[in-house]
Amino acid sequence: MTADLLVEAIYEGGPNDNASHDPISKLLKCENMGGFRISGSKKTSSYKLCALYTDLINPDWPDMIEKETGKFFYYGDNRKPVKELHETPKGGNRLLRFVFDQLHLGNRKAIPPFFVFTKSGRRRDMIFQGIAVPGHQDVNENDDLVAIWKLKEGRRFQNYKSVFTILDVATISQTWINDLHQGNAFTPNASKEWINWVLEGKYTPLTAERTLEHRTRTEQIPANQLRFAMVEAVTDYFKNHPKGEYAFEECAAKLAQMMDSNIVHTDLTRPWRDGGRDAIGKYRIGLNQNAVYVDFALEAKCKLYSSGSGIKETSRLISRLRYREFGIFITTSYVSQQAYEEIKADGHPVIIVCADDIASILEAHGYRTVANVKNWLQRDFSYA
Known part of the structure; x- marks a missing residue:
């Protein structure tokens, strides 16, 4: 050849x-x-x-x-x-x-x-x-x-x-x-x-700016069978949790911190009066001794793969964002094309963390089997 x-x-x-x-x-x-x-x-x-x-x-x-x-x-x-x-x-x-x-x-x-x-x-x-x-x-x-x-x-x-x-x-x-x-x-x-x-010693990296402004439903759901089952285990675990949706909000806040170590603080809001925000937190920019802290709000949705989040859910978070805040929307499923496109087209400072992202976060922290994920859930978010 x-x-x-x-x-x-x-x-x-x-x-x-x-x-x-x-x-x-x-x-x-x-x-x-x-x-x-x-x-x-x-x-x-x-x-x-x-x-x-x-x-x-x-x-x-x-x-x-x-x-x-x-x-x-x-x-x-x-x-x-x-x-x-x-x-x-x-x-x-x-x-x-x-x-x-x-x-x-x-x-x-x-x-x-x-x-x-x-x-x-x-x-x-x-x-x-x-x-x-x-x-x-x-x-x-x-x-x-x-x-x-x-x-x-x-x-x-x-x-x-x-x-x-x-x-x-x-x-x-x-x-x-x-x-x-x-x-x-x-x-x-x-x-x-x-x-x-x-x-x-001069590096000239091959870089490519992402042109796709939003991910399709297929891209948001894990294609790999094992990753699919790992996130499914998360959904199943919280579906019957005695604390209800509030328990997954704790998990979502933890996933956000696992995603980025610069998320240095999260605080879950009261479930009966959260104002459209399941958690609030601070994101650190710069070195510890001279850092700037930016506020963010987090919305969490624990859903089956067959049920995505639409404009109603994403707008709830967007409408509650305050000046100089950004949002994190975490879902065990996907965000609809219309809602995703609206976020990008209007320039809303919202990070979408979908099912496939959750799988990547878990893998990056050593949870690479369904059994590992279940053990982590039972340890950190017990039913007791």
């Missing part, structure tokens, strides 16, 4: 769903399995290039591309409590340790280019997301590669969480890929953005 690599292009695999029909190995002349597809010598750390592959849907290891900033969060390959952090068969974590060490030492010439691919959803077809380099201009060296602890099968183990930058490079030529295999990275075929990063 001699095609150039174009960002967001889909590269088709063969008709069979097996490693021999994987397109990445044919495009880059690298390994054909695993998350790290390395070309070069692992033994001497003489790496020529590396493909990073992810399906973006693993709840235990939530790799993520933040397209608004160009950040790519990628987890290492020690994903079971069997090996030590750096003793993985494919050598992915050793590669991460090496490239981030070189980054921090300023020896960027020793770092190979990384090519990011994601699963398209159809057999072995892959989407090329771009060329990446370790680190990001907004992330310091204490946070760009972190060894985190996990618990699985009753055993603790470590894995890496890394931060990369996807560079603003639209096309990678096969000619340069051939140069890389010959050990010649610095040729006229290399992109200037990659060259500038290597020589000067």
Whole structure:
């Protein structure tokens, strides 16, 4: 396969769903399995290039591309409590340790280019997301590669969480890929953005402003079966709670704080006279010693997936917002298209937290199974 690599292009695999029909190995002349597809010598750390592959849907290891900033969060390959952090068969974590060490030492010439691919959803077809380099201009060296602890099968183990930058490079030529295999990275075929990063440490991230002003119902409901069931467990739990809707309001306030640590205070309003606001709180902007606190109001709706929130519910919150306040609308379901469009079109300062967002918040805090979620609910929002 001699095609150039174009960002967001889909590269088709063969008709069979097996490693021999994987397109990445044919495009880059690298390994054909695993998350790290390395070309070069692992033994001497003489790496020529590396493909990073992810399906973006693993709840235990939530790799993520933040397209608004160009950040790519990628987890290492020690994903079971069997090996030590750096003793993985494919050598992915050793590669991460090496490239981030070189980054921090300023020896960027020793770092190979990384090519990011994601699963398209159809057999072995892959989407090329771009060329990446370790680190990001907004992330310091204490946070760009972190060894985190996990618990699985009753055993603790470590894995890496890394931060990369996807560079603003639209096309990678096969000619340069051939140069890389010959050990010649610095040729006229290399992109200037990659060259500038290597020589000067200048990050030029591929950023994309979100053009979709509102999410559809489908986008607000978890597509993944496990995430769907996790939020459904939340709805079912509060449906029969002795405190009624007021109990979910406590949960919604907690979810808001889990979503953003700058929410430093929430206060539930009295259920019989809340004035259209289920909770109020303060959002911190700036450093602790010189912070500004902005007031917000929160509205919570615990609903089944089949029942969304419309203009009546969202208008209730909007009409109660005071000067310089913003709103947070949290629902275990979705907000109707008309209500969502009205919020965006009129520029109301309201954050919509829908079912899919709740699933993401729970996953980010380690609640990645229905059993985990139920245990959390019973512990923090008991019926007693």
